[in-house]
Amino acid sequence: MSILILSALLGWDTSFSPLFFFYYPNHVKGLTKTYGNLRALDSVDLTVREGELFGLLGPNGAGKTTMIRVMTGQVKPDGGGVSVLGIDALKQPVHVREMTGIVPEQETPPSFLSADEYLHFVCRIRKLNSIEKRCDHWFRYLDFEDQRDVLCKDLSRGTRQKLMVSQAFLHEPRLAFIDEPLINLDPIIQQKIKEYFTKFVKHGGTIFLSTHVLEIVEKICTSIGIIDKGRIIHAGPMSALRKKKRHLGDFFLSLVKD
Amino acid sequence: MFEILKSMVKEEWRLHSSIFGSVMFGLFPVLIAAFTFGFSVFIPLFEAVISLRDMYMLLHYCSLLVGVSIGAFAMFGREVMNRRFGQASMVAYSSRTLPVSERMIMLNVVANDIIFYFLLYIIPFFVGFSGAAMVTSAVPAFSLLLLATITMSFLIGMSVVFFMSTIYVHSGRFFVSLMVVGGAAMVLGGNLMFGLDLLHALPSLEFFYSGSLDSLFHSLLLIIAPSVLSLAFLRIEAPQRARHVQNSLDGLSRKLGRLFDDPHLVSKDFLDLQRSEGGIGKIFFSFIFPLILIWAMLFILSGLFYVSQAVIFLAFSVLVGALSSSIYNWLTEFDVFSSYAFLPVRVSDVIRGKLKGYLILDCGSIAIIAAAAGLTGQICYLPLGLFTFAIISAYSVSVTVYLAGLSPNVLIYSAKTFLGYSAAIVPCLVLAIITSLINPVLLLIAMPPFLPLSFLLMRKSYPKWDSRDQPFF
Numbered sequence: 001m002s003i004l005i006l007s008a009l010l011g012w013d014t015s016f017s018p019l020f021f022f023y024y025p026n027h028v029k030g031l032t033k034t035y036g037n038l039r040a041l042d043s044v045d046l047t048v049r050e051g052e053l054f055g056l057l058g059p060n061g062a063g064k065t066t067m068i069r070v071m072t073g074q075v076k077p078d079g080g081g082v083s084v085l086g087i088d089a090l091k092q093p094v095h096v097r098e099m100t101g102i103v104p105e106q107e108t109p110p111s112f113l114s115a116d117e118y119l120h121f122v123c124r125i126r127k128l129n130s131i132e133k134r135c136d137h138w139f140r141y142l143d144f145e146d147q148r149d150v151l152c153k154d155l156s157r158g159t160r161q162k163l164m165v166s167q168a169f170l171h172e173p174r175l176a177f178i179d180e181p182l183i184n185l186d187p188i189i190q191q192k193i194k195e196y197f198t199k200f201v202k203h204g205g206t207i208f209l210s211t212h213v214l215e216i217v218e219k220i221c222t223s224i225g226i227i228d229k230g231r232i233i234h235a236g237p238m239s240a241l242r243k244k245k246r247h248l249g250d251f252f253l254s255l256v257k258d
Numbered sequence: 259m260f261e262i263l264k265s266m267v268k269e270e271w272r273l274h275s276s277i278f279g280s281v282m283f284g285l286f287p288v289l290i291a292a293f294t295f296g297f298s299v300f301i302p303l304f305e306a307v308i309s310l311r312d313m314y315m316l317l318h319y320c321s322l323l324v325g326v327s328i329g330a331f332a333m334f335g336r337e338v339m340n341r342r343f344g345q346a347s348m349v350a351y352s353s354r355t356l357p358v359s360e361r362m363i364m365l366n367v368v369a370n371d372i373i374f375y376f377l378l379y380i381i382p383f384f385v386g387f388s389g390a391a392m393v394t395s396a397v398p399a400f401s402l403l404l405l406a407t408i409t410m411s412f413l414i415g416m417s418v419v420f421f422m423s424t425i426y427v428h429s430g431r432f433f434v435s436l437m438v439v440g441g442a443a444m445v446l447g448g449n450l451m452f453g454l455d456l457l458h459a460l461p462s463l464e465f466f467y468s469g470s471l472d473s474l475f476h477s478l479l480l481i482i483a484p485s486v487l488s489l490a491f492l493r494i495e496a497p498q499r500a501r502h503v504q505n506s507l508d509g510l511s512r513k514l515g516r517l518f519d520d521p522h523l524v525s526k527d528f529l530d531l532q533r534s535e536g537g538i539g540k541i542f543f544s545f546i547f548p549l550i551l552i553w554a555m556l557f558i559l560s561g562l563f564y565v566s567q568a569v570i571f572l573a574f575s576v577l578v579g580a581l582s583s584s585i586y587n588w589l590t591e592f593d594v595f596s597s598y599a600f601l602p603v604r605v606s607d608v609i610r611g612k613l614k615g616y617l618i619l620d621c622g623s624i625a626i627i628a629a630a631a632g633l634t635g636q637i638c639y640l641p642l643g644l645f646t647f648a649i650i651s652a653y654s655v656s657v658t659v660y661l662a663g664l665s666p667n668v669l670i671y672s673a674k675t676f677l678g679y680s681a682a683i684v685p686c687l688v689l690a691i692i693t694s695l696i697n698p699v700l701l702l703i704a705m706p707p708f709l710p711l712s713f714l715l716m717r718k719s720y721p722k723w724d725s726r727d728q729p730f731f
Contacts, residue, residue, distance in 0.1 A: 074599040075727050094602045102600035110526060110593050112533040117507040124511065124522035125601050151533065154500035168600075 325415020
């Protein structure tokens with residue numbers, strides 16, 4: 001703690017330093033966002049610790065996607081604060097996106113680049129080296145090498161989703177925000193991705209997963225948050241539920257129905 | 259058929275009004291009418307130098323030009339809609355989910371564009387012009403015939419460019435050959451028929467003057483025949499056909515890397531432009547083709563006002579500068595910021611990338627201006643023409659970026675943006691043209707102040723667009 005106070009006093013940017021790696025939780029405080037009359041986020045407070053596989057659950061339109069967009073600086077909130085890996089996402093949104101990987105809700109790679117060109121494009125934006133090696137790894141890992149020279153607009157939705165997952169992990173981020181990760185994917189790839197997420201977290205990474213598929217959360221997440229009508233109505237470790245032998249589906253429905 | 263059309267018209271309205279509000283969108287045609295009115299009330303002043311007959315001719319050619327420009331965008335705009343809004347959400351893509359043929363959908367797309375732009379441009383033109391006519395009593399009052407004939411001119415422009423784009427999509431080479439042969443025939447034919455009043459031979463204009471059934475028939479033929487042929491030869495791409503391409507991004511980025519520090523963004527834009535429907539030819543239809551028409555109109559004006567070839571050349575350079583910003587518009591059409599939003603880039607980085615692409619593509623304008631200097635025998639004015647063009651091009655694109663950021667083709671239909679754009683651009687163009695009329699050398703004094711203004715606008719644009727949430731479609 002004293003190190004943190006000292007670094008704050010000296011104005012050090014500690015977000016890159018492995019020394020401070022575990023000190024920074026990702027948290028939002030009093031986060032509010034409205035779209036017209038719709039209050040998408042309503043004074044949300046939430047903390048996700050490093051090394052967690054956090055699952056954000058909620059019905060359609062609950063505010064899950066807005067939460068990720070605000071946390072990654074894609075959208076500005078009307079009120080509140082966001083800190084991601086110790087970086088103020090409102091002041092340094094590009095820095096947050098530099099340090100994290102994001103799989104957006106809709107798979108939107110540029111239409112007229114091929115899958116291969118797109119991954120190269122992302123590598124160049126992220127100023128990465130060994131571009132070919134990184135891309136080859138993901139084409140092989142998610143089994144879509146035969147599609148690498150196909151224009152993105154002609155790829156199937158599932159393949160586009162593989163591409164979006166690949167681009168999020170190309171730079172081996174410390175934290176990944178993932179919005180509906182398994183959508184349109186076949187069961188074999190779904191399994192592979194779930195295994196990858198688990199391994200990623202075991203190796204010190206953090207995942208912030210937004211989904212309404214309860215089964216994924218129940219299987220792989222270490223902690224959960226439930227959001228409804230823009231408010232966090234529950235946050236805590238999965239182990240607490242498991243201890244009580246409560247089924248996540250029933251627990252979720254009991255909270256959301258209320 | 260009618261249900262699809264009705265849905266498309268509704269969709270078009272909601273699309274625009276949802277972006278910048280019904281009022282701002284609804285005010286757009288009001289502004290067009292007001293501008294036309296404002297210009298037309300001065301007709302009595304112009305009458306000393308330009309006859310009413312020629313004024314009508316210009317009005318018809320303006321409508322033709324609007325038809326051509328809009329036709330070019332509409333015909334190639336399908337992929338734009340696809341990129342921006344996703345295939346499932348647009349009625350234009352119903353043929354993939356409902357039992358409706360692509361041809362029927364295309365017929366509706368054309369009909370929708372006609373209705374939409376008729377309400378947006380033609381009716382306001384007519385209202386403004388007729389209103390001024392009634393106020394000044396200097397021109398014949400409200401005439402339904404005028405409305406009918408300017409509409410026909412607009413439809414001829416749309417239909418012809420639709421036909422040409424269909425040929426181009428089928429075979430770029432055949433299209434280029436046709437343009438070369440057609441151009442040569444026009445030059446030869448023009449020389450042979452020198453002295454004939456070819457400009458008044460536009461059938462819709464002739465019908466306005468004479469009311470002859472022949473000219474009505476020719477007008478309708480020019481509207482219907484190219485559209486029917488275009489629909490008959492419409493290329494329907496099987497959606498399941500996957501296009502394979504070699505990785506060109508790396509090679510292009512390496513080449514552009516010698517010029518820019520973010521070559522990948524520029525390369526991506528070039529690949530988008532090249533690989534999307536119509537390829538690089540889109541620029542021909544929306545930029546070069548209208549320029550050819552403007553060139554022709556300037557020659558009409560030179561005959562009417564007895565101005566020198568030097569002035570015509572300089573006025574052309576001014577207009578090339580203003581129109582060249584349409585190249586930037588095309589570069590913004592194939593992606594939305596949501597494709598970049600999850601990457602470590604700002605809106606201003608993407609805008610900068612597109613401006614660099616614009617800078618390269620706009621070099622083509624230099625060749626056009628040089629060709630115009632050669633054709634008019636004004637090579638000695640070429641440096642001045644290029645100087646004026648460069649400043650106006652920089653100014654108009656910086657105004658576009660400041661007012662509309664990455665969405666110029668959408669935001670221009672907001673009355674507020676359109677008013678701002680007109681207020682910024684029109685005085686600059688008027689100043690340039692009047693200066694070249696008084697003494698072309700004065701352009702060296704009149705134009706440079708727009709350069710720092712352009713830089714200032716650019717500097718203000720980047721934080722402006724970075725601080726705003728971009729739409730997620």
